[in-house]
Amino acid sequence: MQLTLWTYEGPPHMGAMRIATSMEGVHYVLHAPQGDTYADLLFTMIERRDRRPPVTYTTFQARDLGGDTAEMVKTSVREAYERFKPRAMLVGESCTAEIIQDQPGSLAQSMGLPIPVVNLELPAYSKKENWGASETFYHLVRTLLLPHVPAPGTARETRPATRRPRANLLGPTLLGFRNRDDVKEVTRLLNDLGVDVHVVAPLGATPESLMTIPEADFNVCLYPEIADTTCRWLQKSFGMPTVKTVPLGIGATREFILEVGTVAGIDVEPFLERERLGVSQMDSSQSLLPWYSRSVDATYLTGKRVFIFGDATHVKAAARIASQELGFTIVGLGTYSREFARDIREVAKLYGVEAVISDDYLDVEKAVGDAAPELVLGTQMERHIAKRLGVPCAVISSPIHVQDVPARFSPQMGFEGANVIFDTWVHPLMMGLEEHLLQMFREDFEFADGAVPSHLHSVHGKSAADVVVDVTVAAAATAATVNADPSDVATESPAVAAEQAASTQTLVATDAEWLPDAEKELKKIPFFVRGKAKRNTERYALEHGVAHITVDTLYEAKAFYGR
């Protein structure tokens, strides 16, 4: 048993639902009790899907358990086939059905349906959502293509010189972070390079289109959490090479282009040459990130302390972008994707930090608090953590909120993706001159304690205890599920929230006492650096045996730790 407050990933059958719902012509029969249908609303509400997920739940109850729950599976499979006429079916079970061992997948396979039926065995008590999605995608592709695997040693046909190279984009799904827009952007990029996109899967694919996967020249593994297993199998069985670089950020996109060039046998140098000019020539730029980052107003970004958490793919990419493309300093990073723990530990080593490998929200919150970042890049959960700590945040990875499915085109991948990333990561921060003005005129009443900073549309500036707590039963969930800004929903009792806020901002243990003048001076420091100033001063006092913190101690500490 593991005590959990929030989870980053759902159960593995949720991953299977993401595959089924991303595709057309596939139906998923899930042996599950009432209540598991909650999963539908993630698609209809977060993604605002206009159709129900193609999932039929057997909906067994306690009174059925003594009877024939297996028969319920067969009925559900039969009725789902009749009603929805899918061209492939997935059959599996959720956590409760796993215990009663009806083996719905095998049952369904024995029913003689005239379509491929994939038996999904996804252990609910040891695995999670992304793993479930990966397994489901792999088993579906394998079931459909296994009869067509060429004999070992068969040489792969070479591409006729008259035909443009073809690539499959594998991995994008619903509820993935900006996957829909990434597909569009990467497709455009490949087109510019002279490569046609053949199959995109699972997002928008059909059983028939999956059958044609081997007709492409290579696969692009856009999202290893979902597609790595499938890409490996296709490589082994059909000799299809895989492009493994995920084009997130300028550097990675350039490498992606080089890798595509190698795998597709095309010359990408002219394209890259033109793109590199963008560093100093706005007109020839594919992306404005390199130039904007070099523009003098971006100087204030130098060394901004950033904490990064999310799935492995986005964290790895974010670390590189943050440090090499924006000039931030990484003060912490980690992932909830345990399957990729080793990769992320290596990435962390590059930046001299210890990786947080955890799916425990409280661990992550503590790590963020300890690292005292000026910007958090994370998931929907870190948005809450950052809000409580009063630190700006940008979302870079699933799990997502309805806000993270914007109406406008906003990819993360490719050159346009880098533009979007520049904007979304930099906007929550103080602008350069604004920051200096704040420093200079910090006694201006608008900069005073409690004034809501213009760039944070949140309750920031109030102490946790000031946050208006809605004591009616109402609100929370109403607002919650749909469109509310998370900042509107402060739901805990003030006492608890205050206690939490205090405990997460635990300061360096010190016996030094703040003298009134020093305390007053501290309050003149803008709120967003005040915590750090306080912490530094107390640490300085501790290390230098200062018993009473004076105004001078404050400035001595500032000089000592100076940026």
Added chain:
Amino acid sequence: MSATLPMSALTGCGEMPEPLVRNATHLPVLKERGQREVFCGLTGIVWLHRKMQDAFFMVVGSRTCAHLIQSAAGVMIFAEPRFGTAILGERDLAGLADANDELDRCVTQLLERRPDIKTLFLVGSCPSEVIKLDLARGAERLNERFFPQVRVLNYSGSGIETTFTQGEDTCLKSMIPHMPATTSTATELMVVGTLADVVEDQFMRIFNDMGVGPVHFFPPRMARDLPPIGPNTRLLLAQPFLSETVRALQARGATLLPSPYPFGVNGTTAWFRAAGQAFDIPDERVAKAIRAPAERATSSLVRYREKLQGKRLFFFPDSQLEIPLARFLYQECGVELIEVGSPYLDRLLVEAELPLLPDTITLSEGQDVDKQLDRCREARPDLTVCGLGLANPLEAEGLRTKWSIELVFSPTHGYDQAADLAELFARPLERAQRLTV
């Protein structure tokens, strides 16, 4: 339609609303068994933990359970919540770890973190029930260790046993054995079912004006402050889904006051009158106490009645609030009802409501969602009340919808919320009128 206008409320001399000559009491109920697009009882935690601020709800279940509550609550709550899940792992299922020891360990860990918790609910789930993890014994064992600092209770919120709001029913029932016995013989009133605090306060003011008291609310705002119960207790239900709770309270001697539920002017007036009668309060005094709020409510409903009059409505089953809400919409907003679905129909709880519904409706219990969707598409209602999993897909088919979960999570009871309640139904229609895209 003026016959259904709450004229009586205007004069403050309201009787129970008149039963219709041809009403829904004897209608055959369409019972369906199939896929249900309804939450399980765990979802009740979302409002129960906010009602009782000294309580913590620990689900003993799977990752699915944790994901469900998180999704139902939205991932929105940025303080540490007063609920969590002890997620069962393979070791627990294989018997490698003694589940009881593991449970004790999780509870100890939690209580160390949260010394402010005074009542801990162990909440059973589908998997904990299927593996027959005995949470009642677990609670007993943990009470030996932690009581009186913390009282440990247990109930089931599992989807194989409970539907959505039934989670509140099983939760409240688990508290009843710990209620103290009443010490007096004077009549006392207990209002049963979670109400928004603001509504409780409104109701309390009216009860005071009527001279009704003492009044207890159950659940209380602090789980520690359980109301007393005994043969002198009269029960007035605020929520229509508390079957087991009512029966357990009756078993402790309490008497149920039959009444429609306090939705809309008619329902609220009848509800207060039921209380007044039980306390032998003169009619004039009751009338005087409710006059001002009832008049306010009646006049504020006028503009929504204009929007809702003659609109055809279809209720998918969700919270068991469907029958009283349908009655309110029919009587006070002039809505035409097509189908009123309820996940579960307990005649004891709706005996005062059914006679107020016309016999032209389809009354359905349980669900086979695909068949029900077929009926809904066939009927093409002006407004469909349904869960979040169905709302956007139906909107995409050109049907206007009202998501039902908001009806559970918003303050909708009583006079001063009557117009808010009507507005929730009018808004999607109003919106459809405004949009030209």
